[in-house]
Each structure stands twice: as structure tokens, then as C-alpha cells.
Amino acid sequence: MRNNKQEELTMADIARMAGVSESTVSRALAGSDLVAEKTRKRITELASAADYTVNEGARNLRLKKTKTIEVVIPIESHHRQHISEPFFLDLIGALADAIADRNHDMLLSKIPPWSTDKRSNALVSGRADGIIIIGQGRRRAELREFTRAHRRVVVWGAHIDDEDHAVVGSDNREGGRLAASHLLSLGRKRIAFLGDVSLPEIKLRHRGYMDALKEAGIAVDEELTFNAPFDSEEAYATAKALVESNIKFDAIFAASDVIAMSAIAAFRNAGVNAPQDVSVVGYDDIFSAAWYSPALTTISQSIHEGGAALVKSLFALIEGETVSSVVLQPKLIVRQSCGAHPTRT
Amino acid sequence: MRNNKQEELTMADIARMAGVSESTVSRALAGSDLVAEKTRKRITELASAADYTVNEGARNLRLKKTKTIEVVIPIESHHRQHISEPFFLDLIGALADAIADRNHDMLLSKIPPWSTDKRSNALVSGRADGIIIIGQGRRRAELREFTRAHRRVVVWGAHIDDEDHAVVGSDNREGGRLAASHLLSLGRKRIAFLGDVSLPEIKLRHRGYMDALKEAGIAVDEELTFNAPFDSEEAYATAKALVESNIKFDAIFAASDVIAMSAIAAFRNAGVNAPQDVSVVGYDDIFSAAWYSPALTTISQSIHEGGAALVKSLFALIEGETVSSVVLQPKLIVRQSCGAHPTRT
DNA sequence: CTGTTAGCGCGTTCAC
């Protein structure tokens, strides 16, 4: 057990205690075979008895590495964002696992690296070997400029043709198609879309929705697309207005589970029930989706694989390799809210 | 804009370009007034034109600091934990803000510092100036041993008398009391408790629940306490068993919102509706609580203040001061599930 | 006001 009062031990201390030079200690602790088995064992035991650990900062300075990955994630404290929170936490967890597996640390930041904030660029200030950016959001221009200037950056989000940076994300267009065609397969014909099409991910989901309608030979009614930067409250209000209007609809494809839940609540308060009167499909498969009432039919993104892919791509970039973008396949999770199953299983 | 091919600039480069010594550059960039206003301006402009930033690693080595705080948080990827995920994400966000405000980086780890994993102890390996540990969970013994050996550690969780480390957390006992007495004020008399009492936080909530019953002069019926490490699925099953049993109850106090939601779903499927037939109060005020149907009455912990308090205490510890524990007051959030309001507002 | 010198803790030549 360490003594609190004591100064932090240094390699020189261990060398002195062992009666050898610093170099030998360094080699022994690094497991080098340039040192005699016997002395190595003696030194490692001495070090662990003294509770000594190599100072990573000094080591990294010498090695010109940081063994640290920065993850930039848009957690907004003030207002609730559209992209659901549980999704982010799962992704952080997946990233933490994948980064720890490679013996690196994970620096978490809410400040984008292109911010003018002094300490913002972890790459240039030598605090990280690479950066993972979650969500392209609306800051496309800044992001592009940043990734043009820096390699060793990967992005989670939608794939857009003109990007020159590595992107990992799920196939949002296919996800939208899956959702809409499932509703169509249940006999629904007038499917309303609720989502903010100015976000690239959502735009692709909407495009997939239109693909499915086209495949089914159904004309797209623009009246059924509700395009707004929804938070729960606004989603509730929009759904309320929709159900009170004279627009006919028999299904909802919501661009997020949060929107879906809010819409269902608004409908119920107006006497319209899911899934009997209206089928609803959400997006994300957030934690509470399975335990909502009715349990939400939704599109699931493979978060764990996504996290692993992000980290794998970033390390390839760090090694100097060229990487191409990764597209993950979304999955349809059928529960109650679409009406395919009459009751909770 | 930086050139990718180019090696990272060093302070010596800037010194050469400016025709001064490294020391002068260092002083100029640090805003020292030991340097002439004119040369300082010239150097800062030169540096920013060259897109140079001080290497933090080298700086920190020299200064014997890391300007980094490690946050250890038990995100489990495999199974869904009881403590609700949105709560964690909010806390991470609050911590990120508070740490960034003090110009420090935040290292996020899932591995507890007392783990035998080589890189685990960020304090000893010089990767962090302090550690924030979220949740005492069931690892009380390890935690105690660790905090006994290391100052510069603060813990989020329940306050327990015999701890010798700094703890920040909300008053779980008061939270439990608030929940139960609210139910009692609505005329409910047989309140069931669902939660895992082996977790210190939950145990205190249960104690508060009993306090409220005692205050109201109602005998505690042990038959109404359901003690299990609930996940959603198990909570659903327990609620189902309860409603199908011949145990009489008219209210539920759930130790988490997730448990509350699962119970409400189970009741509904058995033809028992909240809040008409049974009043339900949850705990945490997670994101979806407001958008559940019925909207959940719950106990809210002041997460943002909690994050700020954790960081404040930790920095005090780092400065060598002595800190005492912080207790935050929980708040009752009244919505629909308890029956106090007939409809969504 | 500025430059020179020294060293933070470590890994890695190059000798022996």
C-alpha cells in the first residue's frame, strides 16, 4: 500500500533501490530480453512491492505518443437533443471498451476540435493520437475543413458522397426503407414521416421511406412529411395538430424513438390508439423502447459494432493506412406499436 | 491551415522563426509580462499563423501536472444495469462541463482504479491529477481500500457514516420519504416497494419510505417490500406476479423509473391501470419519464449541481484542502402516474 | 527585458 505523504516514486528511485542503473530498470519493466532473467525478476518484484508505476507522461513524451484517443460528443446540458441520449451512452460504452482493449485512454470532450477555444485541438496540442467525432450534425462546413487539415480523425454519422474523411455509420436509407416497407406490409397506406430532414442522417431515413413507397407503387404525399427539429415537446404538439387536422393517416414513421413515444402519447390523449388506430415505427431502439406501452417497433443500429469499427478505422489511420468508410446494417425490431403482434410477448 | 505532411512544430521552431530564444517564446505564449509587449505580440501572431500550439505533454511533465481528471463510471455493455442510463449520461455531461470550465481534460474509464489491470491506476501512473468515481455499488471494500491509500478521490453515491472519503450525492432517504409521503397524501395506504436494497443508495430510499409510513402512523407490511436486483424484465415479472397474487396494494414506489415503467406495463396488461387503479412513483426522472404514458411522477436528483459539486470537491482536495461530503436535496416531480393530476398538462 | 543553463521522467543509442 502506498504512503500518501510520500512523493511519487521515480525510476531513479527504483534503480537506486535495486543497485542498478535506470536503463536496466527501464528495460526490465518493459520486458526486454536484453536484461538477465534474474535481475529482471528482482526489479519487477521490487517495483510492484514499492507500488511503482512508470510515469506515462514522461514515457509518452519520449516515445512521441499519447496513447490517448479523444472522443468528441455533442451532449447538450441545457435542452434535450433529438438524437436520443441512451444511444449516446451505449456508444460511449462501446468506444470505451474498444479503446481500452488497445491499451489507450479515452478523453471525452463536448467541445468540437475546430472550436476557437484554446485547448480544443487535442491533436495539435499533443493530447491525443486521434479523434473520434460523433455526429456530423449541422456543422458540416467546420467538420470538412477540420478533416481536410487533419488525418487521424474518424466520424460517426451519415455517409455523404463528397466527404473526404472516414465515416462509420449505419445505412440510414436502408433503415428508413425497412421501417416504411414494414408498415406497408401491414396494409398501411398513408404513412406520415416525422423528423428533421436538415440533419443528414434523418434526410437519408426519409429518402428510404420514399424508396419504400415507390417500390410499393404508392405516390408520395408531401402533406405527410413533417419536417422540424423535433424535441419531445414539439413532437407531441405536431402529433396533436396532425390528429386534430383533417389529414388522413394510418401510420407514423418517426425518425427517433423519442418522437415516436411523444406522438403515441399525443394520439392517446386524443382518443386515437396505437397500434389499433395507427401503426407506429420509431428509430434507434433506445432502452425504454421495449418497455414503453405499447412496446415500440423500431429500427436498431448496431452500436457495439459501430464503436468497434470506429476505433479500428482510427487506429488504421494512425498506423498510416488508408481506410474506407464502414456501413452497418440496421435491423427492424418488431414489437407492439406497429400492430404486427397483438400483445406483449 | 496546417500542412499534414509536416512534422509537428516545436517551440524551438518558433524561436528560430522569431529570432529569439525558446524561453522568450515560452514566456510570450504564457502571457508573462516579463516580455516586451511588442515582441510578445509578434510571437503570438507568428505562432498562430504557423498554427502552433504548446505540447501539453511536455508542459505537464515539466510542471508535474496532468491537467486531467479521470472519471470512472460503471457502464456495462452486456446487461442493462438498474441505475438508469440517461442518468449517467446527464452526469457525464455535467462533469464534462465542470471539468472543461477549469481547463482540464476528462479521462473516461470503465475500469475501476483498484483493478489489477496494468494501466488502471491513473493517479500512480501520472495520467490524472484526481479521480471521480461514480457509484459505490457493491464494491465497497475495494473502494474503501483505494480511498484510504489515495487522496484526490471523490465518490458519487450514498453517504455512509464510516466512510473516510469525500462523497457527493443526493439525500436518498429524503427522496424515499418524499415519494412515499406523496402517495400517502393521495390517500394511498398499501404502498409496495420495488428495489434492490443491497445497493446503499436503494437501501436509503427504502428507509425513507419506511420513515414516511411511520410518520403517517401506518404499520410497515414486509410483504410489500420486493427486494431484488431488478432489470426491466425482472421488474415486469415481479409486477405481474404481484398483481396476480392476492396481496392487496394501491400504490407502488419504484426505486428507479425503469422499474416503474416496467411495472406499469405489467399492470396494464393485467387490466390494472395507473393511475386509476394504482398510483406509481419512480426515481431518477430519466428523460423518457415525462413522455411515458402515463407521464411518470418521480424523484429528481439534481444532477448538474451534483457534477459541479464533485468537481469542486476534487479540486479542493488537489489543492490540499480538506473537504466534507455534500448532500443534495432531491425533488418530487408530480406528473400523471400517481393520480394527482387527471390528465397531461 | 532577454538568453543560457538545467532538468521534469523516461527510452534508446552506443560503448564496455
Added chain:
DNA sequence: GTGAACGCGCTAACAG
């Protein structure tokens, strides 16, 4: 097999 010397990039003490 081991040690001495050097330098990673930076800041602080000391001169001038």
C-alpha cells in the same frame, strides 16, 4: 548483460 550519455518539448532559475 549492463551503464553513461543524450534528448523528447517544455518551463524556471539564474545571469546579464
